[in-house]
Amino acid sequence: MLYLDHAATTPMRPGVWEAMTPYATDLFGNPSGSHGTSRRAKNDLEEARERVAAHLGCAPAEIVFTGGGTEADNLAVKGPALAAGKGGVVTVATEHEAVLESAEFLRRLGHPVTVVGVDRFGRVDPAEVAAAVGPETAVVSVMAANNETGTLQPVAEVAAAVKAANPKVVVHTDAVQAFMLGVDVADLGVDLLTLAAHKFGGPKGVGVLYVRQGVALEPVLHGGGQEMGRRSGTVNVAGAVGMAAAMDAAADDRDRFAADVAEARRRFEAALVGKAERTVPAEHTLVQHSHLRFPGVRNETLLVRLDRRGVAAAAGSACQSGATTPSHVLLAMGYTADEVRECLRFTFGWTTRPEDGDAAAALVLDALEGR
DSSP: EEEOOTTTTOOTTTTTTHHHHGGTTOOOOOTOOOOOHHHHHHHHHHHHHHHHHHHHSSSSEEEEESSSSSHHHHHHHHHHHHTTSSOEEEETTTSSSHHHHHHHHHTTTOHHHHHHHOTSOOOOHHHHHHHHHHHEEEEEOOSSSSSSTTTBBBBOOOHHHHHHHTTTTTTEOOOTTTTOOOHHHHHTTTEEEEEEGTTTSSOOOOEEEETTTTTEEEEESSSOOOOTTTSSSSOOHHHHHHHHHHHHHHHHOOOOOHHHHHHHHHHHHHHHBBBESSSOOGGGGGGTEEEEEOOOOOOHHHHHHHHHHTEEEEEEEETTTTTOOHHHHHHHHOOOOHHHHHHHHHHEEEOOOOOOHHHHHHHHHHHOOOO
C-alpha cells in the first residue's frame, strides 16, 4: 500500500516499540506507588517528561501526560474556563472537533463562547481574535496547523494580540499536526499546547498538554490526583517513554523529512496540473499536506478507486470518517457542500520518499480515468 494518510496516524518509528516493551514485563510498576518496583517506573516516567519538555523548551513540571490529543484539547479548553467560574472561550471555526465540541459543551453550561471566522485559505486574522476577547474571556484556542487542509495559523501573532487585549487570558494551541515543524512554547507565546504521539511516529493513546507554570486548570478527570493534580488516572509509562523516543527520533529526522516530503509533494502536484487544484497555497500549509479539489469528481468515488489501487488517502479528518455532513473546515473557508465533496487530503510522512510523489500521481491519474 502507498500510505498517504499520515495526518490521521503514522507508523511507529524504529526503536519506539522496543523502548516501550519493558514496561509490559520487567518494569510494569505503577509509578504512583512507593516501593522499588514503582520507583523504577516513576524514574523512567520522569526521564520521559524531561525529554518531552526539552523538545518544547519548557520545564518538566509543565508537562502533563494525557490519553491523547483529544483529552489534552478538552483539558486545555475546559480547564481554564471552569477554573475561572463561568470563563469565556474564543476559538476559530476551523479548529479540531475536540476544541469546538469542548467549547460547545461549555456554552451549554452558560459560558460565553465566540467562534471567529477564517479567510478563503482557512487563516484567521489575529486582530479579529483579539477583538473577540472580552473581560469574561478565560481562554483563546487557535490551532498551529489544520489537520485537514494543513493551513498554518499565525499563532505567535494571535498570542501577542490577545495578551495586548487582556494579559490574563490563557492562550492555547493545538499543535498536534505541527511537531515536525519544530515547536517552542516561548517562540509561540502560548500558555497551553497540545501534542499527540502517534502523529510523528509514536504510539496511539498518549498525548501531552504543556501547561505554563501558574496557569489555573480545573481537571476534567477527577480521581487520584496524578500529574500534579491536573490529570487523574494511572499514567501510561510505556506510552510516555514511547512518545519521548518518537520525539527524539523525529527531531533528529526533521531536515531529511522536510526535504523528502516537499519533493514528493512537488512531484505529486506537478503531475496533477489540470486535474486538481489546491485549496490552500503551498506556502500557507504544512509541507506534508496536499489538500486538493478534483472538480466534477466525487471524493467518495475517487477514494474507492484509489483504495483498490493500494493508495490510502482521506476525504477529511480521520475523526469525521463516515460522517454524512460536509467538512466544517471547508464550509468555513467558503466552499459549497458540493465543492467539499470534491476534495481529498493526501498527507506524506516520515516513511515517504521523493519518488512516492510520482507513484501516487500515476495512480491518482489512473483512478480518475478508470473504474
